Amino acid sequence: xxxxxxxxxxxxxxxxxxxxxxxxxxxxxxxxxxxxxxxxxxxxxxxxxxxxxxxxxxxxxxxxxxxxxxxxxxxxxxxxxxxxxxxxxxxxxxxxxxxxxxxxxxxxxxxxxxxxxxxxxxxxxxxxxxxxxxxxxxxxxxxxxxxxxxxxxxxxxxxxxxxxxxxxxxxxxxxxxxxxxxxxxxxxxxxxxxxxxxxxxxxxxxxxxxxxxxxxxxxxxxxxxxxxxxxxxxxxxxxxxxxxxxxxxxxxxxxxxxxxxxxxxxxxxxxxxxxxxxxxxxxxx
Amino acid sequence: xxxxxxxxxxxxxxxxxxxxxxxxxxxxxxxxxxxxxxxxxxxxxxxxxxxxxxxxxxxxxxxxxxxxxxxxxxxxxxxxxxxxxxxxxxxxxxxxxxxxxxxxxxxxxxxxxxxxxxxxxxxxxxxxxxxxxxxxxxxxxxxxxxxxxxxxxxxxxxxxxxxxxxxxxxxxxxxxxxxxxxxxxxxxxxxxxxxxxxxxxxxxxxxxxxxxxxxxxxxxxxxxxxxxxxxxxxxxxxxxxxxxxxxxxxxxxxxxxxxxxxxxxxxxxxxxxxxxxxxxxxxxxxxxxxxxxxxxxxxxxxxxxxxxxxxxxxxxxxxxxxxxxxxxxxxxxxxxxxxxxxxxxxxxxxxxxxxxxxxxxxxxxxxxxxxxxxxxxxxxxxxxxxxxxxxxxxxxxxxxxxxxxxxxxxxxxxxxxxxxxxxxxxxxxxxxxxxxxxxxxxxxxxxxxxxxxxxxxxxxxxxxxxxxxxxxxxxxxxxxxxxxxxxxxxxxxxxxxxxxxxxxxxxxxxxxxxxxxxxxxxxxxxxxxxxxxxxxxxxxxxxxxxxxxxxxxxxxxxxxxxxxxx
Numbered sequence: 003x004x005x006x007x008x009x010x011x012x013x014x015x016x017x018x019x020x021x022x023x024x025x026x027x028x029x030x031x032x033x034x035x036x037x038x039x040x041x042x043x044x045x046x047x048x049x050x051x052x053x054x055x056x057x058x059x060x061x062x063x064x065x066x067x068x069x070x071x072x073x074x075x076x077x078x079x080x081x082x083x084x085x086x087x088x089x090x091x092x093x094x095x096x097x098x099x100x101x102x103x104x105x106x107x108x109x110x111x112x113x114x115x116x117x118x119x120x121x122x123x124x125x126x127x128x129x130x131x132x133x134x135x136x137x138x139x140x141x142x143x144x145x146x147x148x149x150x151x152x153x154x155x156x157x158x159x160x161x162x163x164x165x166x167x168x169x170x171x172x173x174x175x176x177x178x179x180x181x182x183x184x185x186x187x188x189x190x191x192x193x194x195x196x197x198x199x200x201x202x203x204x205x206x207x208x209x210x211x212x213x214x215x216x217x218x219x220x221x222x223x224x225x226x227x228x229x230x231x232x233x234x235x236x237x238x239x240x241x242x243x244x245x246x247x248x249x250x251x252x253x254x255x256x257x258x259x260x261x262x263x264x265x266x267x268x269x270x271x272x273x274x275x276x277x278x279x280x281x282x283x284x285x286x287x
Numbered sequence: 288x289x290x291x292x293x294x295x296x297x298x299x300x301x302x303x304x305x306x307x308x309x310x311x312x313x314x315x316x317x318x319x320x321x322x323x324x325x326x327x328x329x330x331x332x333x334x335x336x337x338x339x340x341x342x343x344x345x346x347x348x349x350x351x352x353x354x355x356x357x358x359x360x361x362x363x364x365x366x367x368x369x370x371x372x373x374x375x376x377x378x379x380x381x382x383x384x385x386x387x388x389x390x391x392x393x394x395x396x397x398x399x400x401x402x403x404x405x406x407x408x409x410x411x412x413x414x415x416x417x418x419x420x421x422x423x424x425x426x427x428x429x430x431x432x433x434x435x436x437x438x439x440x441x442x443x444x445x446x447x448x449x450x451x452x453x454x455x456x457x458x459x460x461x462x463x464x465x466x467x468x469x470x471x472x473x474x475x476x477x478x479x480x481x482x483x484x485x486x487x488x489x490x491x492x493x494x495x496x497x498x499x500x501x502x503x504x505x506x507x508x509x510x511x512x513x514x515x516x517x518x519x520x521x522x523x524x525x526x527x528x529x530x531x532x533x534x535x536x537x538x539x540x541x542x543x544x545x546x547x548x549x550x551x552x553x554x555x556x557x558x559x560x561x562x563x564x565x566x567x568x569x570x571x572x573x574x575x576x577x578x579x580x581x582x583x584x585x586x587x588x589x590x591x592x593x594x595x596x597x598x599x600x601x602x603x604x605x606x607x608x609x610x611x612x613x614x615x616x617x618x619x620x621x622x623x624x625x626x627x628x629x630x631x632x633x634x635x636x637x638x639x640x641x642x643x644x645x646x647x648x649x650x651x652x653x654x655x656x657x658x659x660x661x662x663x664x665x666x667x668x669x670x671x672x673x674x675x676x677x678x679x680x681x682x683x684x685x686x687x688x689x690x691x692x693x694x695x696x697x698x699x700x701x702x703x704x705x706x707x708x709x710x711x712x713x714x715x716x717x718x719x720x721x722x723x724x725x726x727x728x729x730x731x732x733x734x735x736x737x738x739x740x741x742x743x744x745x746x747x748x749x750x751x752x753x754x755x756x757x758x759x760x761x762x763x764x765x766x767x768x769x770x771x772x773x774x775x776x777x778x779x780x781x782x783x784x785x786x787x788x789x790x791x792x793x794x795x796x797x798x799x800x801x802x803x804x805x806x807x808x809x810x811x812x813x814x815x816x817x818x819x820x821x822x823x824x825x826x827x828x829x830x831x832x833x834x835x836x837x838x839x840x841x842x843x844x845x846x847x848x849x850x851x852x853x
Contacts, residue, residue: 011630011679042630042677048810049832050711054637061633104636107435157812158825167816192768193811201712202807208772209809 003128004034005119006066008084010077011042012230019274020076020230023259024121026273030137030266031129038065043080044087053100059087060101060112067113074119077230079197081120082154085162088118120155122228122258123164126172131179139267142182145285147261148222148253149173149184150213150236152229153193167191176258177226180265187220189213194227196235210239214253224281228258254281290567297575304578305586312613315656332606336598345597352596356689357589363687366624369426376423377452383416389570403529411535413463417456418538424453436632440623440646448581451573458566464542465559467533468550470504472559481525491518492525500533501543503550584620588688591618595689612698615690616653621646625682625692631675642672645682645692652699666708673699674710715835716806723781723801754827756820757788763814763824769807780804784814784824791827805831 005028009021025035044058063084066073075081091098091112102112119127125134151173155164165172170191174184195209214236217225227233236255243252256275263273270277270286277286313329340346355361360378364371386394387409395402395409402409428449431441466472473496483489494508495518508514533540546553553559577583591614600608625645626632635643642648651669658665673696682692703709709717724730763784770776770783777783781802782790790799799805805828814824 011677015678015680039628040630041633042679044634046677047631047634047675048829050836051634051637052830052833054634057637058631058633104633107636153809153811153813157816158823159816193809193813195768195809197809197811198807201716205769205772205807209768212772 003032003124004036004071005074005124006038006069006071007035008040008043008062008066008073008075008080010075010080010230011046012234013076017230017233017257019260020233020257023257023263023273024076026268027259027263027266028124030268031133033124033129036069036071038069040065043075043077043083045079045083048083055083056087056090056097057101057104059084060091061105061108061110063088063091063116063118064105064108064110064112066118067116068110072117072119074121074124076121078120078152078154078228079231081118082162084118088116089161120164120228122155122173122176125176125258125262126164131175134176134179134262134265135181138179138181138265140181140265142180142261142265142285145182146185146221146223147177147182147256148187148217148220148225149177149190150194150217150225150227150232150255151191152227152232155228156191173226173228173258177261180262182261182265185217185220185222187217187222189216194229194232194235196231199235199238206235207239207242210235211243211251214239214243215251218251218253222253224254224256224285226256226258226261233257249280252280254279256282256285289564293568293571297571300575301577304576305583308578308583308617312610312617315613329606329610332604333610336604336607340597348597349593352593353589356592356596360687362592362689365685366687373423373426373430376419377427378423380416380418380420380423381452384413384420387416388413405530407531407535410531410533411537414460414536414538417459420452420456424449424456434627436627436644437623439641440621440626440644442621442650444581445621451569454569455566455573458562458569460539460542462559462562462566463536463539464546465553465562467501467536467539467543468503468547468553469559470502473502473504476526476530480529483521483525488517488521490514492521494518495522500530501540501547503547505551581621583617584688587614587618588620591615592689595691600691600694608694612695615695616649618688618690619646619649619653620688621650622687624685624687625649628681628685630677630679630681634675638671638675640668640672640675642669643675644672645676645696648672648676648699649690649692649695652695662706666703666706667714669699670703670708670714671711673703674712711836712806715832715839716803718839719800719835720781720803720806721801723803724798725781727798753821753823754788754791757785757792757822758820759785759789760819761785762817762819763788763822766813766817768811768813769804769809780807784828787831788822788824788827800831800835804828 007021007024013021028035040062042058043062044055047054047058063073073084075084091101098112105111125131151165151170155162156167156170159167164170177184189212192213193209194213195206198206198209214225225236227236233255236253240252240255243249260273260275264270264275264285275282275286277283313326313333340349360371360374363374388395388404391402391404404410404413431437431445431449473493477483477489477492481492483492490508491514493502493504494510494514496502497504497508498510498515499522533543543550573580573582577585591611594611594614598607598611623644623646626647629643629645631643635641642651648669651665651672655662655665655669676696678693678696680693683690683694686692700710708714761783764770764776764786767784770780773779782799782804784804787799787802787804790796808825808828810825810829812825815822815826818824
């Protein structure tokens with residue numbers, strides 16, 4: 003299988019370990035990766051200007067269309083945004099015409115069909131949990147891992163496709179495939195709060211803390227995420243809590259490809275895992 | 288005399304200008320000015336920093352950077368071979384001409400005892416380097432004309448740089464061509480360097496030079512083989528030791544051949560003299576203005592490459608970081624690599640705010656101190672441009688002169704906040720929520736609400752006016768993580784999601800943009816996902832914010848002044 007990787011703007015500098023771990027793990031399942039210089043998906047300007055968002059997304063989709071390969075996002079906000087733009091551009095011919103006019107400047111054209119996936123889609127639908135299980139060389143069964151779904155892989159369901167939006171379980175199944183145990187926790191489907199960071203920091207922090215608390219109370223040892231923004235938010239929440247002297251309320255976070263990589267027997271350092279993070283140490287032994 | 292005076296004047300201007308610029312590196316504060324220490328302290332810190340660096344292992348790193356990034360210019364090659372080749376041709380073409388030709392008295396004559404500007408290989412090399420320069424300049428011009436982003440970002444300064452260099456090279460070629468064909472110059476040389484007294488010898492030499500050296504005489508010398516072979520003899524004795532055939536100067540020779548029909552007119556001294564003055568004065572002009580033009584990068588870019596190559600901003604003293612940031616503004620070559628790779632460049636094409644593009648944002652930062660009175664109208668534009676940046680660091684990664692652009696943006700952001708110019712989102716939220724009417728009992732709402740137009744004009748982002756289906760079951764409000772995180776949500780949020788949907792349904796839209804709910808929406812789609820009526824609640828929130836942006840954006844003027852096109 004060959005894919006185009008869409009890391010998104012934040013990954014290369016803020017969460018580079020997400021990309022490193024993803025590339026490494028995907029290579030173990032014989033997924034070949036091609037790279038293109040994509041632009042911003044348009045998510046950060048959705049609140050500002052509709053056309054800016056649509057054109058940003060469209061340009062990426064057109065680039066992928068030219069290559070004829072599926073576009074695989076690491077970030078769920080990128081994923082949701084690209085899917086949404088694709089849906090609207092397919093539905094509204096006038097919009098597509100207008101956008102095609104702009105794409106022409108770059109020698110591009112809006113393609114008929116491009117598969118837009120999130121990394122978790124690739125693991126669940128293409129690689130399959132049972133194949134992940136087969137490659138499992140380590141057992142984390144004593145580890146209770148809280149699956150943090152992330153908004154834009156579930157909602158709105160008529161736009162994005164991964165799992166049933168109200169009662170999903172595919173992410174837990176992917177986690178269990180690595181040998182760890184899933185946890186049922188009340189706020190697992192709720193937003194991490196990252197999108198309000200810089201806009202309403204107090205609320206952003208509160209929402210994140212609430213989620214962390216909920217996972218902790220449900221007995222989780224760590225939170226597993228599959229989204230750039232969620233990872234950044236939980237990192238930030240953890241740092242802020244430590245600054246406030248509430249170290250005991252902090253739950254460590256791990257990115258799904260990192261957890262999977264560990265289960266495949268890969269080195270923690272190769273997956274960008276900081277062994278000194280409290281709570282992650284036991285996992286990497 | 289004229290040349291000496293103008294050369295010294297140019298050198299004095301160059302020195303003063305450079306001194307002024309360097310002085311300003313320690314004065315100007317970019318970023319939060321409360322953090323920027325005073326000039327004296329910055330100079331002290333810089334001296335300390337340089338001293339410490341030179342006596343550490345960092346010296347080896349500096350040497351490595353000097354070789355690869357300054358000398359070989361490896362970092363330009365990352366942008367493709369053509370870009371590297373283009374810059375190499377211009378830079379090294381010019382440098383070699385400067386050393387071998389312009390400074391021949393100090394360089395070529397010292398290195399080669401047998402140096403004569405009229406001898407090969409110098410005769411050939413002068414043309415070769417000139418041709419190199421012209422080739423590079425042609426490539427640069429082509430790029431600026433035919434690449435969309437380059438066309439967009441090309442400023443007067445970029446054109447100035449290309450034109451000045453082209454004029455220097457072309458005037459040089461033409462000057463040489465007019466010298467080649469000039470019989471006056473020929474006679475000067477004969478009287479100066481030869482010992483010919485015999486008229487027959489002189490005639491033979493003329494015949495030979497007319498044929499082999501393309502000199503055009505008023506009276507065409509004879510072309511019979513006898514006088515030609517005699518001419519050759521005279522030439523070998525008198526001229527050959529310090530004058531090669533001009534065919535080696537392949538461009539000037541070609542030009543000489545092309546102008547030879549009108550050579551006698553041109554050969555009149557004043558055209559040659561005019562070209563000579565022109566060639567020299569353009570060089571001096573470029574030299575004098577160097578600190579205030581793009582050419583300043585010749586000095587500053589290597590400096591920034593070296594400094595940023597060994598400086599760890601986390602550990603370095605803030606005074607030195609501030610100085611380097613000021614220095615970086617002078618090091619930008621405006622090559623637009625950053626804008627070519629910018630992740631949000633497509634957004635520029637919709638919003639037409641040129642400061643979205645990093646190269647132009649930096650240009651705006653450079654011009655900020657000069658804007659003084661007009662600052663108030665520019666800041667929102669630059670603020671909008673900067674807010675679009677996603678901090679992907681790509682511009683910093685690709686910058687061929689190693690400017691840490693991302694750091695410039697962070698400090699611009701600080702500056703803007705300090706100047707009470709928050710990013711669009713904060714500005715919009717503050718403006719609109721300040722107008723929120725919390726006590727509706729005192730507001731007269733017309734019986735026929737004015738919302739019909741609003742409803743019809745609802746854009747695609749909300750998929751039509753799906754709010755019409757709302758029957759206020761409150762599912763959206765109960766599903767909202769923002770609503771449920773407040774004990775008294777109405778106080779904090781003004782209107783709850785279901786209230787906003789229901790207001791819109793009745794066309795009452797004057798108050799919705801003022802509701803904090805619209806601005807605190809996470810975009811998590813919980814409300815929309817759970818709505819039993821298919822109302823696209825989250826999308827409508829996005830659309831409302833889009834409308835607020837459009838409404839206020841029309842008030843922002845002056846885009847064109849910064850080079851934005853609408």
